[in-house]
Amino acid sequence: MRILVTGGDGQLGTCLKIASENSPNKYIFTDADYIDITDKEAVDLGVGCNNFDIIVNCAAYTNVDRAEEQPEIAERINAEAAGFLAGAARKNGCTLIQISTDYVFGGNEGNTPRREDDSVKPTGVYGLSKLHGEQAIEKSGCKYLIIRTAWLYSEFGKNFVKTILELTATRPELKVVFDQVGSPTYARDLANAIVDIIDNHKYEGNEGIYHYSDEGVCSWYDFTQEIAHLAGNTSCHIEPCRSCEFPSAAVRPSYSVLDKAKFKRTFGISIPYWKTSLKACIKNLTES
Numbered sequence: 001m002r003i004l005v006t007g008g009d010g011q012l013g014t015c016l017k018i019a020s021e022n023s024p025n026k027y028i029f030t031d032a033d034y035i036d037i038t039d040k041e042a043v044d045l046g047v048g049c050n051n052f053d054i055i056v057n058c059a060a061y062t063n064v065d066r067a068e069e070q071p072e073i074a075e076r077i078n079a080e081a082a083g084f085l086a087g088a089a090r091k092n093g094c095t096l097i098q099i100s101t102d103y104v105f106g107g108n109e110g111n112t113p114r115r116e117d118d119s120v121k122p123t124g125v126y127g128l129s130k131l132h133g134e135q136a137i138e139k140s141g142c143k144y145l146i147i148r149t150a151w152l153y154s155e156f157g158k159n160f161v162k163t164i165l166e167l168t169a170t171r172p173e174l175k176v177v178f179d180q181v182g183s184p185t186y187a188r189d190l191a192n193a194i195v196d197i198i199d200n201h202k203y204e205g206n207e208g209i210y211h212y213s214d215e216g217v218c219s220w221y222d223f224t225q226e227i228a229h230l231a232g233n234t235s236c237h238i239e240p241c242r243s244c245e246f247p248s249a250a251v252r253p254s255y256s257v258l259d260k261a262k263f264k265r266t267f268g269i270s271i272p273y274w275k276t277s278l279k280a281c282i283k284n285l286t287e288s
């Protein structure tokens, strides 16, 4: 099989490169220089001439706060371009695997893990643009899997774990919010799951929306404590605070936990506990 991965130089794209290293299938990674997904002609040509079986779309506008000032750009990349990929997938008989987000929910309703068919209500431009991307794919008539994930981190790119490692190593104290909870997700765990779904043909006959995060739940404060503890950064005092002390351009969901029962039932993949995966990531980061 031939698999196109867009956004191949991003955090998840890089993890997919590692996860697919020993695959019998041919994974081809592209960045915006090779296929700018907002360029319909480039997408049609790139997909149409290369005989792909599957497209994994990891390309996205991911700066949640900046998106509030750049709604047109966020919409073009996260929604319109997802529609271009879906159109090309339909025309060429490929399956599109789209990565989406917990931010399609938002709001503060309840504290029950979100199921795939729960009602969506994004509170910011980023979440809304990703939701529009999902809707464009659903409308397109292509075969698709939409995987919503949350709180991604890894050794690659800019992410919360790398920022906290730096801050707790260099500052005497740090305030972190404890009123937003979710599930930290090692991007390499998600990448391994995606490769398993592709290489073992588990996507066949299983179209639809799925939720994936690592197991367990914590606040950003708990996450920070664990990062500092695992890295041995014990001299920084970490203080819990409320989100109102750190106003940001985008409103973030206070309860961002995804229910993964459908994912586990459908694909038979067991999901690691967040602390176990965090330990592996920090070991890689501190040893490199």
Ligand SMILES: NC(=O)c1ccc[n+]([C@@H]2O[C@H](COP(=O)([O-])OP(=O)(O)OC[C@H]3O[C@@H](n4cnc5c(N)ncnc54)[C@H](OP(=O)(O)O)[C@@H]3O)[C@@H](O)[C@H]2O)c1
Binding pocket: 006, 007, 008, 009, 010, 011, 012, 013, 031, 032, 033, 035, 036, 037, 038, 057, 058, 059, 060, 061, 062, 077, 099, 100, 101, 102, 130, 149, 150, 151, 152, 153, 157
């Ligand atoms: N990070 C998280 O916490 C998180 C949480 C939930 C869901 N997600 C979703 O997970 C997916 C992967 O996220 P990530 O953390 O890997 O993001 P990332 O590191 O920001 O990677 C996104 C990639 O997309 C590329 N890109 C942007 N515009 C493009 C275009 N027009 N054409 C082609 N490529 C383009 C970027 O290239 P440049 O760097 O050159 O712009 C970058 O390499 C995204 O769909 C995101 O919405 C992420």
